[in-house]
Amino acid sequence: MDKSKFQSWLLSILETQDEEISCSLCFDLVSEYVDLENEGKANGREWEPLRHHLNQCLACRQDYEVLRDLTRLDASEL
Amino acid sequence: MGKARSNEDWLIELNASGDQQVEAIADLREILLRGSLYSLNHNLSGHTNHDQNEIVQLAEDCAQDALMAVLEHLHEFRGESKFTTWAYKFSINIALTAARRDWRKGVSLDQLQDDSEPFEWLSPEHQDTNNPDHSLLQQEVFETIRDTIRDELTERQRQVLKWMVFGEVPMDIVVQHLQTNRNTVYKMLHDARLKLKRKLLMQGYGAEEAMALFYTK
Numbered sequence: 001m002d003k004s005k006f007q008s009w010l011l012s013i014l015e016t017q018d019e020e021i022s023c024s025l026c027f028d029l030v031s032e033y034v035d036l037e038n039e040g041k042a043n044g045r046e047w048e049p050l051r052h053h054l055n056q057c058l059a060c061r062q063d064y065e066v067l068r069d070l071t072r073l074d075a076s077e078l
Numbered sequence: 079m080g081k082a083r084s085n086e087d088w089l090i091e092l093n094a095s096g097d098q099q100v101e102a103i104a105d106l107r108e109i110l111l112r113g114s115l116y117s118l119n120h121n122l123s124g125h126t127n128h129d130q131n132e133i134v135q136l137a138e139d140c141a142q143d144a145l146m147a148v149l150e151h152l153h154e155f156r157g158e159s160k161f162t163t164w165a166y167k168f169s170i171n172i173a174l175t176a177a178r179r180d181w182r183k184g185v186s187l188d189q190l191q192d193d194s195e196p197f198e199w200l201s202p203e204h205q206d207t208n209n210p211d212h213s214l215l216q217q218e219v220f221e222t223i224r225d226t227i228r229d230e231l232t233e234r235q236r237q238v239l240k241w242m243v244f245g246e247v248p249m250d251i252v253v254q255h256l257q258t259n260r261n262t263v264y265k266m267l268h269d270a271r272l273k274l275k276r277k278l279l280m281q282g283y284g285a286e287e288a289m290a291l292f293y294t295k
Binding site: 015031034 | 112113116117120121158159160162163164166167170171174178219243244248249250259260261264265267268271272274275278283284285288289292293
């Protein structure tokens with residue numbers, strides 16, 4: 001594990017919440033979040049559990065990033 | 079890419095019968111293929127020896143699986159997002175899962191299953207040898223992490239942590255290997271992080287202290 005990865009991992013440990021949402025709940029919420037984010041309306045505190053999960057879960061984050069990028073690409077092609 | 083539909087149009091036409099439903103399903107499949115192809119092109123090409131024809135074939139298979147998943151879950155769509163965004167996430171999830179599994183094809187997790195001590199996973203290169211005080215404190219953090227991993231994590235937590243954090247094994251490979259689901263693996267990692275965090279806090283290392291210790295140049 002190189003230095004930057006160790007730093008990221010240490011930060012992820014220290015930012016751990018007592019309760020975190022599951023990958024299933026993240027999957028349920030992410031499409032609404034992406035649409036709101038694309039409209040600049042996803043800044044609310046109610047989305048913090050989702051954002052936290054996306055920071056902690058690489059697999060869900062990758063899924064989210066592709067969904068975000070693809071929907072933005074679609075919007076730009078309209 | 080098919081005709082423009084509102085969320086309501088999608089639900090009506092996918093639940094209709096005859097030509098209207100056939101056309102809606104064909105358009106949905108085209109959207110899902112776009113999602114899976116985009117996912118694979120951005121996450122598979124460059125990692126493997128697949129040529130574009132193989133990627134397209136895999137994308138077709140993923141789109142088909144995604145179509146089944148979307149139709150199965152159609153009753154759960156509440157209109158909180160655009161229908162196309164909601165549908166895309168199925169094809170992206172299925173395609174990226176396939177890509178992550180493909181990336182590690184041929185690498186057995188058993189090869190990463192050894193009896194090495196947790197401390198051996200942490201390289202000493204992180205220590206600040208130019209600053210003895212820092213070095214001592216960093217050593218204390220390493221020892222806290224090592225002892226917690228060794229003494230307080232369950233065997234399964236320790237193994238999953240080693241695979242995913244130190245071995246960089248994608249979650250989907252671990253899920254497949256353990257014949258479980260993402261929620262279970264995420265929970266194992268969460269519980270492990272929580273134990274490590276609590277131990278570090280007990281030693282006086284909150285985020286601020288630890289970052290000051292490890293983020294200095």
